[in-house]
Amino acid sequence: MELYQGPLDIKEIFGRWLEEESRANYGAYIPFVGTIRAEEGIDGLSFDIYGPILAVWFERWQEIAKTKGAKVKMAHAVGDVPIHTSSYIAAVFSPKRRVALEMIDAFVEDFKANAPIWKYDLVDGKRHYATDRSTPMSGAGLLA
Amino acid sequence: MVKVEFLGPIGKASIEIEANTLAEVSKILKEEEDISHWLSQCAVAVNDVMISDLDFSLKDGDKISILPPVCGG
Numbered sequence: 001m002e003l004y005q006g007p008l009d010i011k012e013i014f015g016r017w018l019e020e021e022s023r024a025n026y027g028a029y030i031p032f033v034g035t036i037r038a039e040e041g042i043d044g045l046s047f048d049i050y051g052p053i054l055a056v057w058f059e060r061w062q063e064i065a066k067t068k069g070a071k072v073k074m075a076h077a078v079g080d081v082p083i084h085t086s087s088y089i090a091a092v093f094s095p096k097r098r099v100a101l102e103m104i105d106a107f108v109e110d111f112k113a114n115a116p117i118w119k120y121d122l123v124d125g126k127r128h129y130a131t132d133r134s135t136p137m138s139g140a141g142l143l144a
Numbered sequence: 145m146v147k148v149e150f151l152g153p154i155g156k157a158s159i160e161i162e163a164n165t166l167a168e169v170s171k172i173l174k175e176e177e178d179i180s181h182w183l184s185q186c187a188v189a190v191n192d193v194m195i196s197d198l199d200f201s202l203k204d205g206d207k208i209s210i211l212p213p214v215c216g217g
Contacts, residue, residue, distance in 0.1 A: 108217070
């Protein structure tokens with residue numbers, strides 16, 4: 001797992017991952033890239049990340065991938081990310097396509113629901129928490 | 145004493161409280177005006193492990209994290 005301050009250099013990251021796995025005999029590589037769209041007058045998005053729990057979450061996914069002979073990698077931005085640049089890349093490497101196709105879907109959906117990352121719209125240099133797009137994590141409401 | 149930290153958009157500095165279980169933490173946080181409205185939406189971790197049991201026992205020095213709704217990517 002890789003965290004970067006500001007936008008990701010997607011070409012460098014995915015190029016490096018391809019190189020790392022070039023002799024691992026995987027038959028399928030499927031990347032998912034998240035890029036900031038220009039919408040509703042935002043200048044970009046901004047992110048807070050809680051690293052320790054993200055690391056535990058990601059470790060569990062690495063174990064799941066291992067049981068299927070696959071490997072999962074991810075990188076995410078911290079702080080401000082302007083429109084038309086990228087905040088997220090994940091990729092699954094697997095021996096055959098079906099595992100990678102299914103795992104990238106499950107991984108990205110679980111990432112959206114349970115990775116400890118908070119998103120803010122950037123407007124005129126100010127951060128506004130993306131309340132309507134955010135999802136309570138599993139077990140939310142325990143203390144209520 | 146245990147430390148309670150409020151992550152992401154909650155925007156509140158950490159506090160130290162006396163509590164032996166998460167139920168006791170709940171009772172204290174419900175009385176905090178700037179926190180109570182977040183609680184129904186927040187998950188909880190103790191020492192960076194997600195917890196779903198209100199009777200979970202706490203020990204001196206534990207770190208409790210309050211995690212509001214997330215949206216990565």
